[in-house]
Amino acid sequence: MKQTLHSATLDNGIVILGEHLPDLESVAVSFHAAVGAVHDPPGRCGLATLVGEMCLRGAGDRTSRGIVEDFESAGVQWSQGVSATHTSFSGAMVARHLPDVLPIYADLLRRPTLPADEFPAARQMVLQNLAALEDDPAHLVMAELRKIHCPAPWGMPTEGLSADVEAAGIDDVRQFVADRLQPRGMIVAVAGRIDWPDFVRRVDALLGDWPPGTAADVAGGPRGPRASHVVHDAQQTHVAVAWSAPPYRDEASREATAALAILGGGPSSRLFTEVRERRGLCYGVSASYQTSRDFGTAVCYSGTSADRAQQTLDVILAEIDRLPGTITADEIDRVKARVKSGLVMQQESSAARAGAIARQWYHLGRMRTLAEDLERFDRLTVASVESWLATTLPPGDLSVVSLGREPLEVPRAIPA
Amino acid sequence: MRFLHERLPNGLDVIAEVGDSALSTSVGFFVGTGSRDESDAVWGASHFLEHMVFKGTPDISGDEINRRFDAMGGGANAFTSEEDTVYYTSVLPERQDEAVDLLGRMMRPALRAADFDTEKLVILEEIRMYDDQPPFGADDRCRAAFFGGHPLARSVLGTVDSITALGVDAMRDYHRQRYAPGTMVLAASGAVDFPALVESARRVCGEWAPEAPSPRGMDHQPLAAVSRGLERVVRPTASLDYAVRMVAGPGERHEDRHPAQLLATLLGDSSGSRLYWNLVDTGEAEHAAFLHHDFLDAGLFVTQLSCEADDVEPLLARAADIFAAASAGDITTGEFQRAQNKLASRVVLAGERPLRRLFEVGLEWSHVRTYRSVADSLRIVESISRGDLDRVLHAWPLDAPAATVIAGSGGAA
Structure with a gap:
């Protein structure tokens, strides 16, 4: 089985990874910014998740609807997710659509407009998700296990705490984006039917002049047993x-x-x-x-x-x-x-x-x-x-x- | 991709979709039996039997089956629905014979009484597990209310009472009646060696008696809910309310089923749909979806909604307004094309995964004995017109009398 792996690093530190899978018609791309729930400030557990949602509510010249419509017009199966350590935007599509889709991702990462009028709905959406998780016993027991066993802040719930999310405001979101959503530590991965040199050129053109940023790493506290x-x-x-x-x-x-x-x-x-x-x-x-x-x-x-x-x-x-x-x-x-x-x-x-x-x-x-x-x-x-x-x-x-x-x-x- | 088919003398169909660049081989037995084929006396038997198939044959213990599948690297799994019981595994191509051999032998299980008693406890735990989690049984209750006396009214898992009352002899009879070679299909997809597949099938399944399969009860579907109006399931500690609403839609033999799929994508997909923008994006609903489910002789349009208890009835009313506007003809060309693109892209991407293809190809053959390639499916999606959607909305009115069930902390009750 032949396998071709590629990597490149932009001047601002963004790492680009690629794998050529010539038998596929599809291509999948993912952008992983090194910001996640462990970076939630004290009393704002769930802020990273809220930020991930707000990034989809306007970016560059695109409205909330415009972002989704642009993805769907290109037949992209897209997703957004926030983990303990990363905010990720991904998509899989028929390979020929990739060049049209990359500018949407660049807007989401570099130019989220974070509109104040969208904030109440975004916060309500995060709160609704928290309420639904309260009805899922298997989720609840694993969340409690992480909380008591993992070193802080890794044990905190990625999806947030209701009281903290309720207390969050649009200024928290904007500050968090300004402080944390940066090229530093960012990984861009692509796999499938790819044209590697073309992909690197395009990502460089879209993200290469973005200043790297200076956000600090987070140290972990002690862990279990409990x-x-x-x-x-x-x-x-x-x-x-x-x-x-x-x-x-x-x-x-x-x-x-x-x-x-x-x-x-x-x-x-x-x-x-x-x-x-x-x-x-x-x-x-x-x-x-x-x-x-x-x-x-x-x-x-x-x-x-x-x-x-x-x-x-x-x-x-x-x-x-x-x-x-x-x-x-x-x-x-x-x-x-x-x-x-x-x-x-x-x-x-x-x-x-x-x-x-x-x-x-x-x-x-x-x-x-x-x-x-x-x-x-x-x-x-x-x-x-x-x-x-x-x-x-x-x-x-x-x-x-x-x-x-x-x-x-x-x-x-x-x-x- | 090539499609190949051979029928054994006893009636077992062996089919394969061979992909020249695939790296793995998926194989499965598709048995044409499910909860709709049960009576009150054997309610839940199809699903319980699916578990018992993994408990061993006269020559192979259940532990040995588990060890062999894990040793093949793919593991094996199964599912039971209203109309199908499917056993499958994905392995590297060099394991094809081993996988088919073991799955084939399992189709003639020992059904030992001691295993039956132990597994009954597992089934009861599975029922309790689903009963403890959203939507707290509202989906099964709603299907029962919609279908009334139709065979599709029965839940797949059965109930604590029906499973407790079920005896091993009744299961053995059920197996004899329903696992006849004529009601089963051996399907494979991906990197398949078809001559070897047929050879394995002859060796393992060739001696199965060609009993006439017991006929399936096929009724006319209700065109409106049998039991209309609103039922409630009360779970005092639930954080949210979970609503399920069902009206009639086209079944899988009806020409309207493909446009119905597109309509459901447009109105109620998990993102970018009308329900999404109007109810979820606004933060009012945790989840709002509109789906099309098709069965052999019936179909459903299902609305799912979860939100705070006070909002559930107003939001169901808003969903009804959204459906009414679509029925009145306000679907735009842009949203029609996006929904069509989305479906087409799903067809292409799913076509790359042998296991996804196995389910598509196996179920299609099992139900209607036809084969549809990825290119065929793509052509179907691309040929749907705006007019088709209007026809579906007219023929299957979304404001027809519905069955609605809301599970939650109590609401107005």
Whole structure:
């Protein structure tokens, strides 16, 4: 399989990444500004999300409607999102439309008009979303887990806090954009049927003369362990568990990824087998490895009827305890097979590849080729996973959250 | 892309859409059975059976099935709807035979009583999970109110009572009646070795008895809601209200179904639509959508709305005003063209993913035994005219008597 990766850096620091996938008709582009919820000022949790929404309500000469109509006239499947660390604008389209669409993105990033008359509706939209999330128990339990376990401000809810959003004004939005929406740390990724030199020329013409900016990085506070119960009146109780794992850039993230996949990454995983298949305790149970740039997290989740939630939590904790010394070669082979097919199938989607190369650059400062990624996982062994487990289990900072009518008993070692 | 088809002597259709540049192979069994084929005595059996298929065959345990799929790298999944039960996986091409072999063997499951009892607990948890989250069952309640005695009135999951009462023998009978080779299609898409696919099918499925499939109950669809007016589902702690409203639309064998799709995009897509600009962009609704759902012999136009409790009825009225204006002929050329571009672009982008194509091609063949390429679908979208939309709005009036269900903290009740 031939793979062509490209990168270029503009004078103001904007990094441009590209992957040529000649068999596709489509192209996907994404712009990731290095500003997100971790930059929300004190008392304004949700401001970055509000800013992301306001950027769509007027940019350059385009009105709110004009932006959407210009995207849709070119048949762009577009999206906007704010994460803890980034504000992203993306789109996938038939390749010939890309040159017409790039100026829209440049307007969104460089020339948001932030009109005061649109602000009340934008704020109301963010508040409506927060109200809807209050009705989603699985979201609530994971939000509480992040809050108690992750170092501040990474544990704060990306989508915001209602009281803070209510208190925000248009001046907060304008100040935040002026201080933070800058080329510094920005990544532009493109994948699919691309003309690389042409793409770089166009992005340079649109963004190259934008002054780089000086916004400072954010330092993290301390993290877990903690236990917490959230009262929620529903039939099911939801449980979530977390402990520390290495960040993606650390070589051991490979072993952490594998160990969490073995614990709860698919239908043959330990948790699925023991919690769902053997005991019928729940519909959904999983474990996964999650990562920010500077820290990683091991996460387990399940939701089940209130009267069986304690047993579900007990089995999850027992399966975590049982991991060291029991990893089998078959389990390692299954992880490798899954990683390999995931990586190969990514090549069928321009949007998946644009996202993947942008993430790799953010975490590693470079892109990995497919061959390098595959070779990296070929080096995974029972011994390498066991040696990571020996350093991480039992977890030194286990956090446990339950959400439901009644609290669950958690191991006494965990402070509330 | 090439389309290939072969029918085994026992009636099983084997089809494939082969893409020369695809890197992966998606395969699936499409079984023509779902909640509409159930009676009260086996309500929820189609979906429960879908779970039981993963619990093993006489020779292969459920754990072994899970291990084998994970070892192939793709994992396997399934879904059940009103009319279809679909089992599928995506693998690298060298795993095609292994994937077809395992999926094929699973279609003749052991249905062991002990597994049935354990899995029943999982199904009950799944019912409770959906009941605890928006729209708190309002969608199922609304479909029941719209369809009345029609087979499409039945929810896919069943109820706690119907699942509790279901016995393993009734499920075994249901499987025997509904999983006949003539009601099933083996479909593949992407990097497919078709001769090998047919060879695997002969080996694994060739001995299946060619029983006559039990006929499907096909009624005339109600052209207006059977149970009209407003029902409420009360969840005292809900933050928002969730409304679902259904009126009749064209079914999937009706020529109006493609313009109906375009109309739904124009009026109620998640961005850039009339409902979006009038209700969501203003911050009044958390979500507002207008969708077209089609079934074999029936269709629905569905309005979904979530917002604060006090606003739900006024905003439903505003949506009705938006529909009335469209019906009175105020759709502009610009918005018509944007909706058409949007649909065309979706067709092209989805065409690049073998798994998306598998669902398109498999369901189309399973329902009507025809094949539509990406180019065919694109031509259909591009041939829709303004006049087609006016015809749909006239033939399927959006102000026809509707079923409406609102779930929320209580409202005026």
